[in-house]
Amino acid sequence: MKAAVISFPGSNCDEDLVYALQLAGHEAELVRSTATQLTDFDAVLLPGGFSYGDYLRSGAIAKFAPIMPALKQFAAAGGLVLGICNGFQILTEAGLLPGALQCNEKLNFICEAEPLTVVNNATSFSNQYAAGASITLPIAHGEGNYYADAATLAAIEANHQVVFRYADNPNGSLNDIAGLTNAAGNVLGMMPHPERAVEALLGGTDGLGVFASMASAIEGGTHDQRADA
Amino acid sequence: MIKEPTPETIKTQHSYRELGVTDSEYNLFTERLGRLPNYTEVGLQSGMWSEHCSYKYSKPILKTFWTKNDRVIMGPGEGAGVVRIGSGKAVVFKAESHNHPSAVEPYEGAATGVGGIIRDIFSIGAKPVACLDSLAFGDDFTAHNKHLIDQVVAGIGGYGNSIGIPTVGGEVQFDAAYQQNPLVNAMCVGIMNEADIQRGKAAGVGNAIIYVGAKTGRDGINGASFASSEFSQEESADRSAVQVGDPFMEKLLTDACLEVTHRFHDDLVGMQDMGAAGLVSSSAEMASKAGAGMTMDLDLIPQREPNMTPFEIMLSESQERMLLCVRAGQEAEILNLFADYGLDAVVCGHVDDGHQYRLLHHGKVVCDIPVSLLTDDVPTYTTQPEKPQRLVYPEPDFVPEVTDVLATLNDLLALPNIASKHCLYSRYDAQVQTNTVVLPGGDAAVIRVRDTDKALALNTDSNGRLLHLDPEVGGAITVAEAARNLVATGAEPLAITDCLNYGDPSKPEVYYELAESARGITAACKQFNTPVISGNVSLYNETDHVGINPTPMIGMVGLIDDLSAITTSAFKQAGDLVYLVGATGDDYNGSSLQFLQTGGYAGRITGFCLETEAKTQAAVLKAIRQHLVTAAHDLADGGLAAALVEMGAAKGYGITGTTALTAAQFFSETQGRFVLTVKPVNQAAFEAALGATPYAQIGTTIAETVDLQFADQRLRTQMQTLTKVYEEALACQLK
Numbered sequence: 001m002k003a004a005v006i007s008f009p010g011s012n013c014d015e016d017l018v019y020a021l022q023l024a025g026h027e028a029e030l031v032r033s034t035a036t037q038l039t040d041f042d043a044v045l046l047p048g049g050f051s052y053g054d055y056l057r058s059g060a061i062a063k064f065a066p067i068m069p070a071l072k073q074f075a076a077a078g079g080l081v082l083g084i085c086n087g088f089q090i091l092t093e094a095g096l097l098p099g100a101l102q103c104n105e106k107l108n109f110i111c112e113a114e115p116l117t118v119v120n121n122a123t124s125f126s127n128q129y130a131a132g133a134s135i136t137l138p139i140a141h142g143e144g145n146y147y148a149d150a151a152t153l154a155a156i157e158a159n160h161q162v163v164f165r166y167a168d169n170p171n172g173s174l175n176d177i178a179g180l181t182n183a184a185g186n187v188l189g190m191m192p193h194p195e196r197a198v199e200a201l202l203g204g205t206d207g208l209g210v211f212a213s214m215a216s217a218i219e220g221g222t223h224d225q226r227a228d229a
Numbered sequence: 230m231i232k233e234p235t236p237e238t239i240k241t242q243h244s245y246r247e248l249g250v251t252d253s254e255y256n257l258f259t260e261r262l263g264r265l266p267n268y269t270e271v272g273l274q275s276g277m278w279s280e281h282c283s284y285k286y287s288k289p290i291l292k293t294f295w296t297k298n299d300r301v302i303m304g305p306g307e308g309a310g311v312v313r314i315g316s317g318k319a320v321v322f323k324a325e326s327h328n329h330p331s332a333v334e335p336y337e338g339a340a341t342g343v344g345g346i347i348r349d350i351f352s353i354g355a356k357p358v359a360c361l362d363s364l365a366f367g368d369d370f371t372a373h374n375k376h377l378i379d380q381v382v383a384g385i386g387g388y389g390n391s392i393g394i395p396t397v398g399g400e401v402q403f404d405a406a407y408q409q410n411p412l413v414n415a416m417c418v419g420i421m422n423e424a425d426i427q428r429g430k431a432a433g434v435g436n437a438i439i440y441v442g443a444k445t446g447r448d449g450i451n452g453a454s455f456a457s458s459e460f461s462q463e464e465s466a467d468r469s470a471v472q473v474g475d476p477f478m479e480k481l482l483t484d485a486c487l488e489v490t491h492r493f494h495d496d497l498v499g500m501q502d503m504g505a506a507g508l509v510s511s512s513a514e515m516a517s518k519a520g521a522g523m524t525m526d527l528d529l530i531p532q533r534e535p536n537m538t539p540f541e542i543m544l545s546e547s548q549e550r551m552l553l554c555v556r557a558g559q560e561a562e563i564l565n566l567f568a569d570y571g572l573d574a575v576v577c578g579h580v581d582d583g584h585q586y587r588l589l590h591h592g593k594v595v596c597d598i599p600v601s602l603l604t605d606d607v608p609t610y611t612t613q614p615e616k617p618q619r620l621v622y623p624e625p626d627f628v629p630e631v632t633d634v635l636a637t638l639n640d641l642l643a644l645p646n647i648a649s650k651h652c653l654y655s656r657y658d659a660q661v662q663t664n665t666v667v668l669p670g671g672d673a674a675v676i677r678v679r680d681t682d683k684a685l686a687l688n689t690d691s692n693g694r695l696l697h698l699d700p701e702v703g704g705a706i707t708v709a710e711a712a713r714n715l716v717a718t719g720a721e722p723l724a725i726t727d728c729l730n731y732g733d734p735s736k737p738e739v740y741y742e743l744a745e746s747a748r749g750i751t752a753a754c755k756q757f758n759t760p761v762i763s764g765n766v767s768l769y770n771e772t773d774h775v776g777i778n779p780t781p782m783i784g785m786v787g788l789i790d791d792l793s794a795i796t797t798s799a800f801k802q803a804g805d806l807v808y809l810v811g812a813t814g815d816d817y818n819g820s821s822l823q824f825l826q827t828g829g830y831a832g833r834i835t836g837f838c839l840e841t842e843a844k845t846q847a848a849v850l851k852a853i854r855q856h857l858v859t860a861a862h863d864l865a866d867g868g869l870a871a872a873l874v875e876m877g878a879a880k881g882y883g884i885t886g887t888t889a890l891t892a893a894q895f896f897s898e899t900q901g902r903f904v905l906t907v908k909p910v911n912q913a914a915f916e917a918a919l920g921a922t923p924y925a926q927i928g929t930t931i932a933e934t935v936d937l938q939f940a941d942q943r944l945r946t947q948m949q950t951l952t953k954v955y956e957e958a959l960a961c962q963l964k
Contacts, residue, residue, distance in 0.1 A: 195663065
């Protein structure tokens with residue numbers, strides 16, 4: 001898998017994500033958000049951090065970055081897009097994922113290892129996990145409380161778009177949602193940080209499955225979107 | 230625009246006094262200058278001659294610190310100190326206090342404290358890799374105090390979380406002594422290649438002075454003088470002396486400055502952050518270090534507000550600004566690099582022949598004074614120290630009464646100083662950069678050093694109540710405890726940074742505390758081979774003439790040269806042998822048990838010996854490095870009782886066993902002790918490694934239960950119930 005990691009001004013997990021992907025045996029490179037093309041990549045990842053300082057509202061300014069039209073094009077063509085934490089916020093702001101992320105229920109930033117359940121292992125981001133698997137991934141966010149209106153939420157559930165749910169819902173997310181895909185299944189947003197769980201030395205390797213699942217989906221041809229044009 | 234007083238008016242009306250300049254200091258300045266200074270020049274004097282910039286009271290004491298050994302590459306005097314760690318790499322660290330700003334504006338005060346210390350680290354050319362915070366608050370948990378705690382924690386998180394540097398450790402203490410005057414000390418640690426060290430100097434006639442970062446505004450004007458004076462309840466108009474932080478700007482600034490350091494290493498002559506006393510201190514100090522002169526045109530300084538006066542421009546402490554000296558002819562490329570990051574950068578001056586410090590404003594010379602008049606000619610003061618009465622006649626030794634060991638243990642665990650601080654540190658991102666091996670909550674944080682087999686152990690320690698009882702011994706204990714914390718993770722202590730938080734140094738008793746504690750710190754530094762490589766002084770921590778406890782914060786860094794030897798404090802499995810290492814005595818003065826039973830701290834400090842402590846630490850480190858230890862924890866506040874609960878709480882293991890200690894000694898705070906666990910198969914090798922160090926096997930780890938037979942009582946309970954008290958007590962108080 002050859003992955004692009006988009007670096008917005010203020011992204012602070014961009015290098016961590018590149019490091020994690022490379023450690024897991026994938027090709028990965030940083031692409032500045034001032035770029036306007038995303039050719040020759042199998043997948044595009046939006047890292048955590050505080051794009052543009054998250055002033056105004058998390059992800060609200062990033063959606064106007066020069067890279068965004070190319071990202072939308074990549075996603076529309078069926079390419080795999082993963083947004084982690086601030087990346088998830090950017091994807092909802094940009095309309096690539098339904099719903100919104102608001103302040104944590106208790107208003108404070110939370111940094112914790114959180115137990116999660118893999119509720120749908122039939123996606124391009126979770127196929128290497130067992131169905132119903134319990135995994136632990138770190139979270140670190142102030143605005144991770146997932147919200148969607150009732151009709152949207154019902155559609156998300158009916159369409160099996162929820163991939164990860166919190167076991168102990170730390171931030172007040174509706175339906176314990178920790179990560180979900182778009183209706184087509186090629187765009188995933190998640191608040192927990194899989195790139196922080198790829199080495200036993202640092203406390204666990206449960207995050208590797210996300211990247212392995214993406215690589216597997218790409219190699220399996222179900223998501224061969226390498227746009228050479 | 231405010232009309233500034235003329236030089237003559239300044240003299241006749243004593244206007245300099247409002248800026249914190251004394252009559253004799255003004256007269257000395259005038260005499261050396263050979264004429265009356267104008268308002269801008271007196272302003273520069275007030276900033277540069279403040280305690281914060283000149284160390285005029287503390288310099289005679291700071292000179293006594295031990296600052297060098299074969300590992301120290303750069304000691305005090307630069308933005309931060311640098312220590313060699315092998316493989317061509319070095320660790321850079323420093324701590325800084327932001328007590329006064331945090332008292333009046335807790336969120337921004339704490340946030341800008343973090344921002345300032347980070348700039349000190351990358352100004353050396355190092356990548357900041359970790360932050361730690363040492364906090365002290367009052368212990369009454371009124372609405373005001375809870376607000377203060379909440380906002381300080383939020384400010385640290387607000388800055389640290391977004392800039393992408395993990396906040397990995399620190400400490401917080403609650404004591405009535407800090408009720409009016411909280412302590413907010415921030416430490417930052419960086420890693421760099423030895424070859425890339427950058428110094429803050431402006432050398433080479435004609436070389437360019439470049440200003441980069443945020444525009445200069447009217448925030449934090451003369452903050453250095455503000456930090457060098459006392460508070461009074463009546464005056465709350467000091468809010469304008471507090472700066473406002475922008476971590477997003479600082480993230481860009483950090484990345485850009487590090488790129489300049491690497492790409493233009495030969496063209497970058499020097500770099501320094503604009504911290505206390507802003508533009509004047511950074512520029513004057515850079516010129517002073519090179520023995521050079523400097524001219525700056527203030528019309529070129531990016532300004533946030535219209536009509537700023539030279540006084541305001543020079544003394545503003547607006548955040549996120551750096552000053553660079555760049556080889557003439559290379560300015561354009563560096564300005565372009567900053568432009569790519571969207572940062573304001575301008576050439577605002579140049580290095581001059583001679584030694585004058587000249588400022589132009591609207592085409593006029595508004596300052597023309599020798600650089601050394603700002604940096605070197607500051608008088609130093611020594612107060613005649615006087616031993617406080619409480620130390621001349623200490624209270625008799627405290628004799629506790631523990632009739633129900635379980636009840637006492639539960640009460641102890643609920644003390645805010647003992648209870649888990651999880652509800653505070655979980656608000657900081659401790660993992661960004663993905664190097665944090667040991668997270669907050671243990672003895673010390675551990676971060677690995679990429680591309681090596683090494684890791685660094687980091688912590689901060691302060692113990693104002695012990696210094697209140699004995700400044701010298703308390704100072705030594707603070708260093709010893711910091712070292713003990715690092716050793717418990719498997720690290721060899723390398724060096725320290727300090728924040729010296731004290732009251733008004735012109736008071737003989739405060740000066741005594743300062744001088745005596747420095748003696749204790751120095752003795753301990755030599756014993757543990759940990760020189761002082763950087764630091765900061767925060768004096769005048771008084772409100773309405775009542776001072777805080779003398780509180781030196783020691784930030785210590787240790788080296789682990791084998792990742793497989795990193796040890797944490799949590800009990801790992803049932804069946805491990807539990808050892809108490811180091812002798813336990815009846816040492817209750819200043820202990821948590823004394824506080825619990827009397828509501829205060831009093832008496833002499835007993836149960837501490839530097840040499841013994843050093844031997845014990847060496848033996849424990851040896852056993853850990855031989856992979857004979859499964860968990861290690863130092864004994865501090867709350868003694869063995871607190872340590873065992875802390876070790877068991879993480880994974881729900883308890884202990885069963887028998888000890889010769891009395892129930893009271895369970896709470897004794899004899900220094901220099903550890904609890905270690907060992908697999909039965911390693912028992913003989915472990916005991917051999919300890920050699921002559923006193924030890925006792927006090928039990929075995931067991932799932933869920935605590936069952937300890939003391940000489941006079943038996944403690945039986947479930948780990949879960951103790952954990953609940955330990956985990957929830959502080960969170961409940963702060964609700």
